[in-house]
Amino acid sequence: MKPNDLSTSSFIGWTCKLLAILIIVSLVVDCSSKKDVYYCPMHPHYTSDRPGNCPICNMDLVKKEDTSEHKDHSNASNSLQAAESISNEDHSSHLSETSSEKNSRELILSFEKQQSIGIKTELVSKRNLVKKISAYSSVAYDPELYSALSEYKEAVRSSEFLSPEIIRNLQLRLRQLGLSLDQIRIWTSGARDPSELILGGKSGRAHIYSQIYESDFTTVKVGLPIKFKTDVYPEKEFIGKIKSIDVILDKNNRTLRLRSEVSDPSQLLKPQMFGDTVIQVSLPNVLSVPTSAILDTGKQKIAYVQTAPDKFQAVSVQTGKNIEPWVEVLSGVQENQRVVTESTFLIDSEAKIRFGSDSHAH
Incomplete structure (x- = not known):
């Protein structure tokens, strides 16, 4: 081989190596x-x-x-979401605490504030109460009942000639007019004269008819004592008892009729003489509060319970019989709790200022 050929071959070799190195560097x-x-x-x-x-x-x-960049971004996003979640949990916890505090609705009033608005309280307790019911009344004049009794008496005397169904129908009519089976027996046995119902009292008694509202129906019972007074004898009271209560309600004025007998030995009372009857009903062990403790909002009845010397809370209550100056409490408060009895409207106004118009929501 010639020296020139060797030189050329060496040059080409070095060139290839350099090119390879450049390619590798370029790739790197x-x-x-x-x-x-x-x-x-x-x-x-x-x-x-x-x-x-x-x-x-x-x-x-x-x-x-770039996937790696996306991954980093995703991790950052996840971290942000986690941070937001923790923040939301803290916020929710705060809201829950705030909501719990709000729902408690405990109104805090200093002793000075209580004195300034005149707050007084009283215990919720069981009391022996007496309910008085006044009823518009008149001395009986009842030709309809007189006729029904007379027909029934005659039918009983002639029962052997009449079918049992006729007698049952006449008895049903007397029941509709308000007489009990025991009274029917007394009136038709000869112990009482039906003419008393149209001619006035005999044998030292008079018959009194009274009207009571249906709301008092569950309170008034047969046998309760009554007192009848009339303007004709303003200084005199006629004492007696309720004998029967009609079974049919007057749809026009929503009242029931009571039939009573009072003592009238001098036969002073005359048929259709007007007066007033007072019925006294004893109600033992009634869970009650003063009527001034109950605030009627129109949607519900509430009372303010004293939960601590300086704390008050509105509670929804259900009431029963109104027995002035007391009212029966069926639910909402318990025995021995204290309720606000004076300045109820003022403490309610204070609660609305503190908690807003929804201060009665429970």
Whole structure:
């Protein structure tokens, strides 16, 4: 081989080695540098290393996000969400505490404030009460009942000639007019004369008819004592008892009729003489509060319970019989609790200022 040939071969070898090194360096640099990739949203298979337009649809190419960057971003997003979750939990906890505090609705009033608005309280307790019911009344004049009794008496005398159904129908009529079976027996046995119902009292007694409202029906019972007074004898009281209560309600004025007998030995009372009847009903062991303790909002009845010397809370209550100056309490408060009995409206106004118009929500 000639020296020139050797020199040429050596040069080519070095050139190839240099080219290889350059290629490797280029590849290393290429790999180490981050290249952007752009793709078409409509044709994802088309990619480019620079921004431009898709040759297929001419749509702008979109830069493809690096997965590692996305992962970092995702981690950051997750961390942010976790932080927000913790913040939300703290906020929810705060709201829960605030809501719990709000729902308690305990109104705090200093002793000076209580004195300034005149707050007084009283115990919820069981009391022996007496309910008085006043009823418009008149001395009996009842030709309808007189006729019904007369027909029934005659039917009983002639029972052997009449069917049992006729007698039962006549008895049913007397029941509809308000007589009990025991009274029917007394009136038709000869112990009483039905003419007393149209001619006035005999044998030292008079019959009194009274009207009571249906709300008092569950309170008034047969056998309760009554007192009858009339303006004709203003200084005199006629004492007696309730004998029967009608079974049919007057639909026009929502009242029931009571039939009573009072003592009238001088036969002073005359048929259709007007007056007033007072009925006294004893009600033992009634859980009650003063009527001034109950505030009727229209939607519910509330009372303010003293939960501590300087704390008050509105509670919803259900009431029963109104027995002035007391009212029966069916639910909402318990025995030995203390309720506000004076300045109820003022403490309610204070609660509305503190808690808003929904201060009665429980």
